[in-house]
Amino acid sequence: MCGIVGYIGGREAAPLLLHGLKRLEYRGYDSAGIAVLNGKLSVLKQKGSVALLEKLVEEGKNTTADSTVGIGHTRWATHGDPSDRNAHPHLNASGDIALIHNGIIENHAALRTELTKHGYVFKSDTDSEVLVHLIDHLWKNIPFINFECAVRHSLSLVEGTYGLCVISQREPDNLIAARKGSPLVIGVGEQEYFIASDAAPLIEYTRKVVYLADGEMAVVRRDGFRVMTVDNVEHEAVVTELDFELEEIEKGGYEHFMLKEIFEQQEVMRDVMRGRIKLDENRVHLGGIQDYSDKLRNADRILILACGTSWHAGLIGEYLIEEFARIPVEVDYASEFRYRNPIVGQNDVVIVISQSGETADTLAAMRIARERGACVMGICNVVGSTIAREAHFGMYTHAGPEIGVASTKAFTAQVIALVMLALELSRERTLSNAEMTLYLRELLAVPQKAEEIFRLNDEIVSIAERFKDARHFLYLGRGYNFPVALEGALKLKEISYIHAEGYPAAEMKHGPIALIDENMPVIVIATHDSTYKKMLSNIEEVRARGGKVIAIANEGDDEINKLAHHVITIPETLGALSPLLTVLPLQLLAYHIATLRGCNVDRPRNLAKSVTVE
Numbered sequence: 129m130c131g132i133v134g135y136i137g138g139r140e141a142a143p144l145l146l147h148g149l150k151r152l153e154y155r156g157y158d159s160a161g162i163a164v165l166n167g168k169l170s171v172l173k174q175k176g177s178v179a180l181l182e183k184l185v186e187e188g189k190n191t192t193a194d195s196t197v198g199i200g201h202t203r204w205a206t207h208g209d210p211s212d213r214n215a216h217p218h219l220n221a222s223g224d225i226a227l228i229h230n231g232i233i234e235n236h237a238a239l240r241t242e243l244t245k246h247g248y249v250f251k252s253d254t255d256s257e258v259l260v261h262l263i264d265h266l267w268k269n270i271p272f273i274n275f276e277c278a279v280r281h282s283l284s285l286v287e288g289t290y291g292l293c294v295i296s297q298r299e300p301d302n303l304i305a306a307r308k309g310s311p312l313v314i315g316v317g318e319q320e321y322f323i324a325s326d327a328a329p330l331i332e333y334t335r336k337v338v339y340l341a342d343g344e345m346a347v348v349r350r351d352g353f354r355v356m357t358v359d360n361v362e363h364e365a366v367v368t369e370l371d372f373e374l375e376e377i378e379k380g381g382y383e384h385f386m387l388k389e390i391f392e393q394q395e396v397m398r399d400v401m402r403g404r405i406k407l408d409e410n411r412v413h414l415g416g417i418q419d420y421s422d423k424l425r426n427a428d429r430i431l432i433l434a435c436g437t438s439w440h441a442g443l444i445g446e447y448l449i450e451e452f453a454r455i456p457v458e459v460d461y462a463s464e465f466r467y468r469n470p471i472v473g474q475n476d477v478v479i480v481i482s483q484s485g486e487t488a489d490t491l492a493a494m495r496i497a498r499e500r501g502a503c504v505m506g507i508c509n510v511v512g513s514t515i516a517r518e519a520h521f522g523m524y525t526h527a528g529p530e531i532g533v534a535s536t537k538a539f540t541a542q543v544i545a546l547v548m549l550a551l552e553l554s555r556e557r558t559l560s561n562a563e564m565t566l567y568l569r570e571l572l573a574v575p576q577k578a579e580e581i582f583r584l585n586d587e588i589v590s591i592a593e594r595f596k597d598a599r600h601f602l603y604l605g606r607g608y609n610f611p612v613a614l615e616g617a618l619k620l621k622e623i624s625y626i627h628a629e630g631y632p633a634a635e636m637k638h639g640p641i642a643l644i645d646e647n648m649p650v651i652v653i654a655t656h657d658s659t660y661k662k663m664l665s666n667i668e669e670v671r672a673r674g675g676k677v678i679a680i681a682n683e684g685d686d687e688i689n690k691l692a693h694h695v696i697t698i699p700e701t702l703g704a705l706s707p708l709l710t711v712l713p714l715q716l717l718a719y720h721i722a723t724l725r726g727c728n729v730d731r732p733r734n735l736a737k738s739v740t741v742e
């Protein structure tokens with residue numbers, strides 16, 4: 129969702145804030161703004177990208193010069209359209225308090241009515257603006273309180289979620305940050321401190337960070353900072369070291385982050401498996417689940433909860449765990465689970481999957497599962513994220529920072545994590561030693577095969593050129609490749625805005641077949657596995673209605689070559705591992721179609737990388 133940055137120290141704040149906002153722009157890009165203090169409080173903000181804001185700051189350089197304290201925001205609109213007046217920071221009436229906010233203030237309407245009675249006039253349609261007036265109101269009306277108390281009192285009256293930063297001309301040496309539901313990190317430097325929604329903007333300046341926990345507030349000064357709960361219980365902050373490098377969050381010569389992240393996958397796959405696959409012991413070793421291994425193996429049921437692409441990985445997890453470990457698995461959208469009074473038993477294990485570890489629905493679903501007595505495992509990419517910290521146990525996917533809004537490498541990393549989990553759960557139970565060796569060896573060979581697929585890039589560009597103007601796409605797959613069909617369709621619609629649907633191939637005749645004509649490209653995943661023959665029949669059915677078939681098939685498949693209009697030939701692997709390869713050409717196809725249509729693939733319209741609001 130929105131991106132937040134803050135700075136207090138000895139350097140000029142405005143350029144630092146702008147630089148930080150660029151790193152966070154993937155979280156929202158409807159509008160952007162900064163507020164800096166240099167004797168007085170100056171705000172520059174407008175609709176549009178950080179690059180536009182940069183121009184505005186350049187033109188108004190005199191107003192931001194010599195400031196060493198400031199806050200910045202890049203917005204993903206929830207309440208109020210993307211416009212100059214709804215852009216953050218928001219100011220109080222006298223213009224001496226500035227606030228940026230990520231999250232949703234659920235009781236904003238009631239607070240707005242109350243504040244209006246006291247004469248406050250609202251300049252925006254946002255829920256966030258109520259906060260700055262509320263702080264102002266309490267600061268003026270409760271005798272002897274300071275800035276910190278005014279913020280704290282305000283937060284006690286607020287329902288909803290927030291990651292926020294606030295500064296005031298009345299106390300120019302304090303920067304106040306608070307979090308409930310929306311992540312915030314403090315970067316600890318020498319006589320300087322940074323605040324950000326995630327660690328990406330900090331890494332150039334410091335590796336030392338403090339992750340604020342839910343319900344925590346920080347008062348940051350040049351000479352140090354204090355962390356306390358919003359109920360004012362102070363405690364020692366835990367400083368941790370960042371575990372990624374600057375290059376990982378830069379484009380490294382690629383035109384887009386998404387392309388870089390697609391091509392990075394062979395390395396990411398190796399990173400996820402590193403130190404975890406023990407060929408000499410013929411097993412997978414997952415340190416994070418060691419103490420909970422029995423709990424998992426003896427679970428009555430495993431429930432997988434996630435959203436978006438992570439939910440697709442979860443579906444593959446269901447197939448894997450049921451096939452290998454023979455434990456019943458159910459997969460649910462986190463957003464449905466949290467509102468449907470679900471049955472969760474003490475012997476159930478809930479696995480939550482989330483790249484960011486911050487998705488609001490996934491987090492809420494996980495908390496409900498915990499409350500109902502389930503043991504919760506987290507599969508997350510972002511180290512130190514809320515889900516990672518609140519789960520009983522878990523594993524990191526080690527895909528590195530993913531900046532492209534449409535998830536690619538995080539997905540393959542999640543699938544590898546689930547393959548390894550399924551194999552570990554079936555060790556000495558349902559898989560023989562020989563089968564285990566076969567799977568481990570084949571898994572280790574997947575990154576090399578991925579590399580071969582990336583060599584087909586030019587071929588995929590020509591297919592993209594041929595179909596870039598199609599208005600609809602259908603994606604078909606069966607078994608392990610049904611979730612891949614869903615993921616391929618999701619990738620295409622996310623970044624190219626072409627309507628696309630994924631379907632289990634056999635279901636085609638229960639509806640989507642009615643849509644097929646000569647204008648309908650149909651992507652068919654037909655690799656050599658137990659459903660191959662059935663897929664051939666589905667291709668015949670599509671052809672018979674004039675549909676254009678683009679098949680993802682294995683090398684040496686003459687039958688498909690005869691049937692399909694276009695074939696993307698990929699190396700063979702075991703059926704259960706095939707999603708790791710079949711998804712790659714689909715990611716590339718979506719990418720090329722979108723770029724050929726002139727879409728901004730790294731920042732698709734209306735989407736955000738991390739959905740920290742409902």
Ligand code: G6P
Nearest residue numbers: 435436437438482483484487535
């Ligand atoms: C957003 C992103 C998707 C992502 C989903 C779940 O919709 O745009 O790429 O799959 O959130 O995010 P998570 O971080 O929980 O995996």
